[in-house]
Amino acid sequence: MKQDMIAVLDLGSTKNTELARAIRSLGVYSEIYPHDITVNELKKTGNLKGIILYGGENRMVDGVPVEVCPELYDMDCPMMSIDHPTSKCVQQMDTAPDEDGLKKFVFDVCHAEANWNMKNFIEDQVELVRRQVGDKKVLLALSGGVDSSVVAALLIKAIGKQLVCVHVNHGLMRKGESESVIEVFKNQMDANLIYVDAEERFLGKLAGVADPERKRKIIGAEFIRVFEEEARKLEGIDFLAQGTIYPDIIESGTKTAKMVKSHHNVGGLPEDLKFSLVEPLYYLFKDEVRACGLELGLPKEMVYRQPFPGPGLGVRCLGAITKERLEAVRESDAILREEFAAAGLDKKVWQYFTAVPDFKSVGVRDHARCFEYPVIIRAVNTVDAMSATIEQIDWPVLMKITDRIMKEVPNVNRVCYDLSPKPTATIEWE
């Protein structure tokens, strides 16, 4: 390991993540560990330079009071305790330190070096992955989302053709998305990429299904089935790579995170398909994942891609999916993305997309009555997707998008703008 490290021990504070991020923003690597980590386990973590005990008011985890292993206080390692008097600590703070306080502890007390950067991280991971995998093969479901794309790029660098990527096109991708996965990974990075065109299969399963939850379940289950079929065709795969990132882990608590990691039957794959996991982004926050992707040479559009639900356009083609309306969603979404990019809104708005309901309205086209679908535009801002506000789009931009959708998208005669914040509405319509 090249990076020095400050360990934050989780004594129940909700602000552990913020603290770890603040330390990383000083250029020093930081990780969160469960409160009962032992001295030996801590020593194994690499270049440990300091420990912060952060327990909030009561030092409670799940309502139970917690303490750290007493031997920790005898370690030859600077320690800071926040919110809780501990006589043996080098430094005692009543509240979380500000940037200056944190700098003093990290640099003056712990003598940590600011050597946390993406180049070092990638070098470390390349080495770790090579050591873990040896000459074995690794399988990766490459959706084209940010996390799986960055995992792919990193593993291609580490093990080249020993990585087998499977891209399942369920027919619910955005316009040009599968093509760009093939272009970037197969053509430019020379990846071992298996492309599975499963559009007909998914649409067949979804035919006539209008209930949103059933649609989601069918898409999820079918995805695993297709991936599993591909995995069974391949020989000699021992590892499964996953785009698990740090927030996935710490949101479920550092204690449960340990359990999640040792659990190897992943993503609903059947018991008899046993893989060990390769998770090179395990310790990265989302913005670090993006920085890692850029450092690895992935295109900006891929790295800064907006969030896209697993069930894809399937939850935006409302009710029972038909090809006709799915195309209307895909084409209108492409126009929306083009015009948002032209207006600079792609960098400003968190998520934007179109949805097409399963009813028609009356209109006029070429002096004759027409009976066609509406397109709904949605553009929202949020920090954590738990609540969201509506972006106030400039009128001329909306008019231009409306005009283009009505002219260019078949079977559409009306465009609406969704003004509903979350709550009460969710971001997606289904």
Ligand code: XMP
């Ligand atoms: P809602 O509609 O619940 O969406 O307000 C919140 C955020 O989550 C995304 N979303 C999903 N992401 N798989 C995902 O990976 C899913 O099944 C899924 N459903 C919703 C949604 O796009 C929004 O960003």
